[in-house]
Amino acid sequence: MPExxxxxRVSARGLLRRRGVWLPSAVxxxxxxxxxxxxxxxxxxxxxxxxxxxxxxxxxADRGTEVAGRRIDLGAGIATRITGSAELRDKVSWxxxxxxxxxxxxxxxxxFGALVIPEDFSADVAALAGPPRRAPHPPTMTxxxxxxxxxxxxxxxxxxxxxVVATTSAQVGRELTRQAASAQAGTPAASAQAGTPAASAxxxxxxxxxxAQLMIADPVKAAVEEGHPLGTHSGxxxxxxxxxxxxxxxxxxxxxxxxxxxxxxxGYLANDKGPFRLLKPAQHISRTQxxxxxxxxxxxxxxxxxxxxxxxxxxxxxxxxxxxxxLWIFGTCATAAMGVTALALIAVFGTAGxxxxxxxxxxxxxxxAGATIPLQAVPDFYRFLAEFEPFRQVVDGVxxxxxxxxxxxxxxxxxWGMTAVGFAGSLAFxxxxxxxxxxxxxxxxxxxxxxPAPEPRPAVAR
Numbered sequence: 087m088p089e090x091x092x093x094x095r096v097s098a099r100g101l102l103r104r105r106g107v108w109l110p111s112a113v114x115x116x117x118x119x120x121x122x123x124x125x126x127x128x129x130x131x132x133x134x135x136x137x138x139x140x141x142x143x144x145x146x147a148d149r150g151t152e153v154a155g156r157r158i159d160l161g162a163g164i165a166t167r168i169t170g171s172a173e174l175r176d177k178v179s180w181x182x183x184x185x186x187x188x189x190x191x192x193x194x195x196x197x198f199g200a201l202v203i204p205e206d207f208s209a210d211v212a213a214l215a216g217p218p219r220r221a222p223h224p225p226t227m228t229x230x231x232x233x234x235x236x237x238x239x240x241x242x243x244x245x246x247x248x249x250v251v252a253t254t255s256a257q258v259g260r261e262l263t264r265q266a267a268s269a270q271a272g273t274p275a276a277s278a279q280a281g282t283p284a285a286s287a288x289x290x291x292x293x294x295x296x297x298a299q300l301m302i303a304d305p306v307k308a309a310v311e312e313g314h315p316l317g318t319h320s321g322x323x324x325x326x327x328x329x330x331x332x333x334x335x336x337x338x339x340x341x342x343x344x345x346x347x348x349x350x351x352x353g354y355l356a357n358d359k360g361p362f363r364l365l366k367p368a369q370h371i372s373r374t375q376x377x378x379x380x381x382x383x384x385x386x387x388x389x390x391x392x393x394x395x396x397x398x399x400x401x402x403x404x405x406x407x408x409x410x411x412x413l414w415i416f417g418t419c420a421t422a423a424m425g426v427t428a429l430a431l432i433a434v435f436g437t438a439g440x441x442x443x444x445x446x447x448x449x450x451x452x453x454x455a456g457a458t459i460p461l462q463a464v465p466d467f468y469r470f471l472a473e474f475e476p477f478r479q480v481v482d483g484v485x486x487x488x489x490x491x492x493x494x495x496x497x498x499x500x501x502w503g504m505t506a507v508g509f510a511g512s513l514a515f516x517x518x519x520x521x522x523x524x525x526x527x528x529x530x531x532x533x534x535x536x537x538p539a540p541e542p543r544p545a546v547a548r
Contacts, residue, residue, distance in 0.1 A: 114441065122449055129453030133238070133463035139179040140462040142243050143188040143200035143230075144168060151209040160211055161203040164254055168201070171250075178246060179462075188230070192313040194496040195235040195485065198460065199243030200313055201250060202228040214262060214302050225258070225306045227251045230313030233323035234489035239460035240323070248308050255306035262302035316489060317406030325405045326485040327457035332399070333417050333484070334477055336391045337384075337424025338447050342440055344383045344425070345432050348376065354530065373520040373530065377433045381513065384425035392417035409492045416487060416501070420480045423509035427476065430516030451477030479504035 101107060148161025169180045181188075181197060191197045210225035229247040233240045316323060349355040353366035371379075392414050400407045407413060424447060431446065432439030453464065454471035455478045461469050472478045483501025490496035 118441070121445070125449055125453050129464045129468050130459055133242070133459050136465055137177045137242065137463045140177060140239065140243060140246070140460065141179045141181060141191075141197045142246065143191050143197045144180045144182050145185050145188050145200060145202040146182070147185055147205045148203050148207040149205045149209075151212050153212050158208055158212065160208040160258075164203060164207075167257075168250055168254075174246065174250075189313070192230065192232045192235075193490060194493060195232070195314075195490055196496075197232060197243075198235050198239040199232050199247060200228075200230040201247045202230065204228060211258060211262075211305065214305055226309050227254065227306060229308050229310045231310065232313045234314050234316050234320075234485070235323070236456065236458070236460050237323040238458055239463065242460070242463065244310065248310075251306055251308040255304050259303050259305050262305060314489075319404055319406045320489065321405070323489070324458070325399075326488050327455070327481055329395070329399055329405070329488070330420075330455075330457065330477065330480040330484045331452075332395050333392070333420045333480055334424050334447055334451070336395060337388070337421040337426075338428045338443055340387065340391060340421065341380070341384060341425045341428035341432065341443070344380050344387070345429060348380055348383070352376075370529065372524045373433060373528075374517060374524055376530070377429060377516045377520045380429045380433075381426050381516070384429060385422045388418045388422040388425060392421055405488075407488055409487050412492055413484075413487050416483050416498075416505075419502075419505050419509070420483065423505050423512070424476060424480075426509055426516070427512040430512045430519075433516050434519045447476065451475045454478055455481045457481045474504075476504070476508050479508070 144165060146161045146165040148159060150157060150159035150161070152158075165182065168174075169182065174180075181191065183191065185202065188197070188200045188202070192200060204226060207225050207227070210223050213223065214225070227250075229244055229251065231240045231244050319325075321328065346355060350357045351366070352371060353368035356363050356365040358364075395417060396407075396410065396414050399405050400410065400413075428439075428443040428447065431443040435442050450471055453459075454461070454468040454475045456464075456472060457477075461472050461478075479501045482497030483505070486492055486494075486496040486498035486501065490498075492498055494502075
């Protein structure tokens, strides 16, 4: 039986005395902690203050009414004040549309909510200004939420809409109160607040009823409804984010596993199983062929990982999901694209590849995905990243399949296109760089030492 090759013995104390052990680890871990904290907390530090152009639909369905022979249309005036508000001018991108278009925007996830001025709004306000032809009814503006587009963004839009309703109610209430006071003092209503919506509603009317007077201080109410309903097992709109995270991690971690297994099979890495260690004789393969083999394994195994991810999420956990075939196909393609991207980075950067892939696919990607905090509520740097970072594309695709009926105009079309571009670009990047390495003779088995090789000494027991 051949004797084992003598090895150099080193103690833990001796190893810890080496600067080469401390310095690289400290630099890598320190920079990772610094960069990740800046990326994640920088994106979520002040979402309200960073909000810019949050898309909200505004529907003016008010049909107006006739008061003392005069036509009044309060909805048009209120809609003009809302869209012209200096406080919300930069924060909100109001989309003035009809109700049908608003419902379509909600169903495509293009707006985080909607504010609806109903058909009878002017009539309800006029009814408060004097004895109505029907029982006084509080004027109501409808606030529509859209958690399918993102629960946090939907909550932000709903809060903005409620504040708008409260401001509108205060304005209308002040006008109605002045008109009521003018009527009680015997002053003609028109001379008190001529030209105002409330004055028009009050003109020519007797004094308001006692029931109406109780309402005029804060007359307009907000009715909150779900504009695009979600199922009860949708995580309040977050199941798409977590499912996309599973796909992205499946690709990134899968690439590391596949790369390590291929290296083990080729004898580049030892196979440690508990206390037992097996190292096969090294087999030469070009860097290009190594990358191709890993990529083929990644694509083939992505079909399995996507199926098992869907089985766990839908079959075991029970999330709300339709279009299961499409969800599996998209999950396969997304996982494969992420995996090939990670493999290309590992092939090009070597040992630093997994760290670079983590920064690209996770560190930079999650804050710019628009999955938890909407892109309209993060700093401009993250909005720039969102144009090409892969996580955002996967989230949009999964969200469309789970919540929006797999509509291509709800993000799925862009997700397919960007996934294809990412896969092709990563494959081309990996092949181009590995071929350059091969042509220059930079083969992996060719080990290079930084200094002369020391003479082997047998290990001596102490």
